[in-house]
Amino acid sequence: MSKISLIIRREYFSRVRKKSFIIMTFLTPVIIAFFYGLIFYFSYKEIKDSHDRIVVVNENTTLTEPLASDKNIQYTYSQEPLATLKKKIDKAGFDYILYLPDFDISAPRGIQLFGSKQAGLSLNNRVADDVEAQIRNYKLRQSGITQQQLDKLSSPVTIDTKKLGDAGKEEDSSAGASTIIAFVAGVLMFMFIMLYGVQVMRGVIEEKTNRIIEVMISSVKPFQLMMGKIIGIALVGLTQFMLWIVLTMAISTVAVGLFVGKDEAKKMAQTGVNTPGNALPGQDAAQKSPVEGIQKSLAHLEVGKILGVFVFFFLGGYLFYSSLYAAIGSAVDSETETQQFMMPVMMPLLFGYALSLSVVTNDPYGQVAFWLSMVPFTSPIAMVVRMPYGVPAWELALSMGILVLGFIGTVWFAARIYRVGILMYGKKASFREMIRWFTYRA
């Protein structure tokens, strides 16, 4: 077996067998799923709780048609006098009392809303709208318009966003879905490159402080040792990533079911997203909910392609950065000394991360987005952020090509520093020193 594969195996298995790896790998999806479930649970609860129950005391003789309840407001009519209800407000099953006096419908005055807590502005407007609508309907009926004609007056409007794909083919798209995927991918990419890059650095420092490095280097070339470590840890990263995806999907499905129950989740998906205020009676019940829309466009996002691109850019970006981390690790004697070298390496990554999640998500086809996704320092993040919005094939290919050249460059550069650095002890390394190492003959 070749030496480099021996090193890769050791680096891989020594990490994958670690308790911390196993715990992290299995716990993270559980935590993600837990929060995911929690969000579902609370948003569901929120909808349930925000259901305002209003008791209407109607003394008006003209407006006899009851106010229409919906999922946000539930009107019930009571024959009890206002004074009695006021006393019961905390104990009885309602939140507010709407008092409609016998006013002149051309000049409604004296309408009151009582509650143990102050009614919010939106509720206030909502109730006013409802009463207004009722008055308007009444007036329209008076002028001879039938209920059927009234129902026909309002036509609810929803907009389907369609992206024109190659050859003008229509694809369902959702700005929301793309943005969510872009964010998740960007954050994950940043996290992965940082996390595993630092692991490479730690590994190098460990070998150096353990002094095993001399034994190793008398058996293998420094380059083999460095690449073995980098590749081994890359495989650890891929393993973790794959497990996370599989586990997160599995657990999330179970968790949502547990937290909310299947029927309720379904119900919530349908009702939870209708915007308040335009739910007029008789509205088209089969209105397409946005959640459904997001799901639909997710299906069209070519998840496979995005995943593939993600894995490629993870590997490319990781190789690009981790070799720099390996060089840093080789130059220092302990982790505390790494600070001054970490900054310059982290800056471009942080810069790319910040810009990708702000500028690129706002304008995924702009100049900034284009250049960020070309420069290998930022392209791993910028490109995966752009992917969900669609990237022309030639740009993707060009970016990949540049990244490959980029990491070949950094690996070469790092290897030259590494081979000298790992044998240097007790010397406080500086950038000038490292440049000098770079020019050493092996």
Place this chain on the structure above:
Amino acid sequence: MLSVQNIVKQYVAHRALDDVSLEVQKGKIFGLLGPNGAGKTSLIRIITQITAPDSGQVLLKGERLNTSHIGNIGYLPEERGLYKKMQIGEQILYLSKLKGLNTAEATRRIRFWFEKLDMVNWWDKKVEDLSKGMQQKVQFVATVLHSPELVILDEPFSGFDPVNADLIKNEILELNEQGTTFIFSTHRMESVEELCDDIALIHRSKKVLDGSVEAIRDRYKSNTYAVSYSGAFDQALASGIFEVLQTEPARSATTMNIKISEGRTANDVLALLLNHVQVYSLNEVVPSMNEIFIEHVRKTDQES
């Protein structure tokens, strides 16, 4: 076996090795001696192919050193190191596979060595759970497991307790008898002089002295002897035969250091003394490597 020819290694600030040449004979134990910072480690790193010389070359069995020789050399660095979190058996297995052994053969040999060195239950232990002396044993096994023809030990006995040092010493001698060539590198000369056949002294990046231990000792012998006796001895009688350098009277016996005159032998000394005093012992005073080294270094320092 190993021929080091005109090696020069230049670092930015100083020259670590300045035209160093030496020969290591097959089957011998070779001592590479010198104070800290003399350049021993730099030389070893070149022999183990960790670094390359700026000029000069190293031949192993007549061949210029290359990567195919890695399996022929075993190296125990001064700074001992192992992966702390790795199990011992696995660790030695890993290191010996990197030297070219296959898993089955390496496993068999590890078992053999574990038995031999009283480490039978160590396979699953982690390095961090071992004492320093125990770690040294593990490292020694890792160094010789692939049966290298040349074993280089940097400060071989530092860190061993006397019992384990003896154990390792015996293993070294046994391997040596089977034909393994050893290079010891150390600044503590007394620790290896009894084991070494040949030595080289490195001082300030230069080789200042080399040859067989016997030859060097002979060269530094000064015809001095230590005599211990009881009775009165008139030093005037010694004229022409030996010169008294120093006497140290004690209750039981007097010890005196003498230098035998040119042309005379220890027998002449004894013949004279036997007539006057009761002689208990007469020993040649042999300079230790350390003394030779110090004297030599003082001399070269004065010259430069």
